[in-house]
Amino acid sequence: MTQLQTAPNLENADDFYAALLAAHEGLDEADMHALNARLILVLANHIGDQSVLEAAIGTAKVSCSRPQI
Amino acid sequence: MVAVRYQTAFKLYPYEKVADQDAPTPKRHPVVIVGGGPIGMGLALDLGKKGVPCVVLDDHDGVGMGSRAICFAKRTLEICDRLGCADPMVDKGVVWNIGRVYRDEREVYNFNLLPEDGHKRPAFINLQQPYFEQFIVEEIRRQQAAGAPIEIRGQNCVTALEQKADHVVLDVDTPDGPYQLEADYLVACDGASSPTRAMMGLDFEGRVFEDNFLIADIKMKADFPTERRFWFDPPFNRGETALLHKQPDDVWRLDFQLGWDIDRAAELKPERISERVSAMIGADIEFELVWTSIYTFRCCTMEEYRHGRVFFAGDAAHQVSPFGARGANGGMQDIDNLGWKLAAVINDGAGDALLDSYHDERKYGAMENIKNSSRTADFLTPRNPAHTLFRDAVLDLVEHQDFARPLVNSGRLSEPCTFDVSTLNSEDALPNGPARNRPGSACSDAPLTDGYLLDQLGDRFTLLAINTDVPHDLTAPNAQIDVVEISMNDDPTGALAERYLGENTSAVYLIRPDQHVAARWVKFDADAVKNSVQRALGGIRA
Numbered sequence: 001m002t003q004l005q006t007a008p009n010l011e012n013a014d015d016f017y018a019a020l021l022a023a024h025e026g027l028d029e030a031d032m033h034a035l036n037a038r039l040i041l042v043l044a045n046h047i048g049d050q051s052v053l054e055a056a057i058g059t060a061k062v063s064c065s066r067p068q069i
Numbered sequence: 070m071v072a073v074r075y076q077t078a079f080k081l082y083p084y085e086k087v088a089d090q091d092a093p094t095p096k097r098h099p100v101v102i103v104g105g106g107p108i109g110m111g112l113a114l115d116l117g118k119k120g121v122p123c124v125v126l127d128d129h130d131g132v133g134m135g136s137r138a139i140c141f142a143k144r145t146l147e148i149c150d151r152l153g154c155a156d157p158m159v160d161k162g163v164v165w166n167i168g169r170v171y172r173d174e175r176e177v178y179n180f181n182l183l184p185e186d187g188h189k190r191p192a193f194i195n196l197q198q199p200y201f202e203q204f205i206v207e208e209i210r211r212q213q214a215a216g217a218p219i220e221i222r223g224q225n226c227v228t229a230l231e232q233k234a235d236h237v238v239l240d241v242d243t244p245d246g247p248y249q250l251e252a253d254y255l256v257a258c259d260g261a262s263s264p265t266r267a268m269m270g271l272d273f274e275g276r277v278f279e280d281n282f283l284i285a286d287i288k289m290k291a292d293f294p295t296e297r298r299f300w301f302d303p304p305f306n307r308g309e310t311a312l313l314h315k316q317p318d319d320v321w322r323l324d325f326q327l328g329w330d331i332d333r334a335a336e337l338k339p340e341r342i343s344e345r346v347s348a349m350i351g352a353d354i355e356f357e358l359v360w361t362s363i364y365t366f367r368c369c370t371m372e373e374y375r376h377g378r379v380f381f382a383g384d385a386a387h388q389v390s391p392f393g394a395r396g397a398n399g400g401m402q403d404i405d406n407l408g409w410k411l412a413a414v415i416n417d418g419a420g421d422a423l424l425d426s427y428h429d430e431r432k433y434g435a436m437e438n439i440k441n442s443s444r445t446a447d448f449l450t451p452r453n454p455a456h457t458l459f460r461d462a463v464l465d466l467v468e469h470q471d472f473a474r475p476l477v478n479s480g481r482l483s484e485p486c487t488f489d490v491s492t493l494n495s496e497d498a499l500p501n502g503p504a505r506n507r508p509g510s511a512c513s514d515a516p517l518t519d520g521y522l523l524d525q526l527g528d529r530f531t532l533l534a535i536n537t538d539v540p541h542d543l544t545a546p547n548a549q550i551d552v553v554e555i556s557m558n559d560d561p562t563g564a565l566a567e568r569y570l571g572e573n574t575s576a577v578y579l580i581r582p583d584q585h586v587a588a589r590w591v592k593f594d595a596d597a598v599k600n601s602v603q604r605a606l607g608g609i610r611a
Contacts, residue, residue: 006472013475014444017459021447024455032455059470 004055077131084224101252108383109258115408117219130223136197140394144485154208162194263385275369289356305348387435392445395438398483409582423607434486448478485511495588537575
């Protein structure tokens with residue numbers, strides 16, 4: 001079974017981040033949410049593995065260094 | 070009259086009247102450099118050591134006030150080693166490796182610049198810019214005493230220039246009135262607001278970032294560790310960032326992000342600054358304000374760095390945000406690139422096309438610096454809700470998730486530019502050779518039994534032969550070629566083989582006078598070397 005990759009794995013983190021911000025340039029909040037939702041679904045399909053996706057959801061939910069209100 | 074544009078920290082080249090001022094016809098000089106900052110002086114030193122006569126014109130008579138640039142990268146120190154002035158910089162400078170990133174009051178991660186072993190120079194030193202400039206000028210004085218044809222003229226302000234077919238005519242103002250002089254080549258190293266650029270009516274375009282930063286350099290006796298500390302949203306500067314960095318002489322650089330809508334005059338009041346400083350370092354620590362400044366920044370570049378016989382270098386050609394220390398370090402790479410090319414054309418008869426490659430290579434380097442420093446600015450100064458959303462998401466993840474670390478961007482520190490697409494490069498002919506020393510790269514240092522590789526390379530074309538023989542009487546049109554032979558017995562740590570051979574048992578590298586790789590092969594081949602030297606001199610266009 002594949003494990004969720006939590007070590008740095010991006011070929012070029014800065015290039016990815018810049019592309020992500022560029023995709024959001026000029027969008028209002030509703031369009032931003034919609035873009036992000038589509039992006040998650042595209043990436044999820046690429047990953048495919050249900051256990052990895054559930055681990056990713058769990059990681060995203062608990063990984064917050066701010067106090068949760 | 071020569072206007073005072075800024076305060077100087079100390080005088081280094083007081084005005085003296087020279088014969089040119091009374092000459093019946095303007096005196097012609099091979100190279101005139103406008104601006105006596107680190108970039109202009111660095112170029113003068115390089116040219117003078119190569120025997121190219123040059124005159125530096127500066128409208129002041131010493132080093133500007135304030136620490137300004139404080140981080141000098143390994144590549145800059147290697148260039149200064151070639152120029153003969155790195156030792157006092159490293160002796161005086163503060164070496165640091167550890168960086169810590171905080172969010173609110175908690176450390177979210179730390180990093181070690183961990184320069185790999187086997188380099189003569191550290192990854193970075195912190196040193197106030199006035200010292201950096203002073204050490205270059207001191208080496209110029211030593212070289213002048215030994216006969217190097219360098220002249221520095223303080224309080225000489227260029228007020229007009231006219232470009233002719235084969236030279237430039239300059240009007241220069243001095244305390245004794247105006248005079249004219251001529252230059253075969255002019256290099257403008259006169260800073261971000263370059264008067265030369267303005268006189269020529271040339272554009273300087275790019276992005277302005279809507280943010281203000283306060284620099285407070287303070288002197289204090291504190292046993293804080295020698296580390297770079299960076300805060301996102303700290304209690305003492307809510308919603309903004311802050312930076313703490315050590316300099317020599319018990320001076321610390323504090324940098325506070327202030328936001329866009331500020332009352333500049335109020336923020337610059339010493340009481341207000343002291344209040345901010347105390348909130349950051351602790352109310353019980355005594356300190357003295359050494360230098361303060363509020364800056365905004367922009368990322369700009371000229372379209373072309375060469376205009377006929379006029380060249381632009383350093384901030385005059387391109388300006389970046391301070392994040393990543395890419396300003397002064399980028400400028401030093403400019404003059405490292407231009408110095409040998411001017412010398413090859415003026416002294417050795419190389420063709421004019423070589424000078425075009427200065428723009429090609431250094432514009433490429435400047436765009437890399439602008440890209441990196443703009444990305445940092447986008448991270449630190451989110452311009453829209455998406456920037457804030459992802460920045461905060463990255464910071465939320467980073468404390469517990471290693472993968473998020475490469476996404477945190479509090480500055481991508483200056484690295485030497487690799488001129489991958491330069492027409493001066495020959496095709497890589499070392500099969501699976503180490504990528505770090507592919508044609509276009511600045512040579513990696515490596516320890517030898519006695520000393521370091523880069524100290525062997527000097528500042529002429531060098532044929533570096535590792536574990537193989539090459540003839541010692543190499544000649545090429547328009548270039549002198551030194552030969553450096555190193556055997557495997559002279560590679561005590563194996564670093565040389567790892568960095569230069571890869572799987573190969575031998576290699577021959579053609580290295581440019583700026584210590585960038587021009588070509589490499591497994592064995593010596595006279596025709597291939599001759600071709601590559603010619604190509605590296607701009608003689609063969611792809």
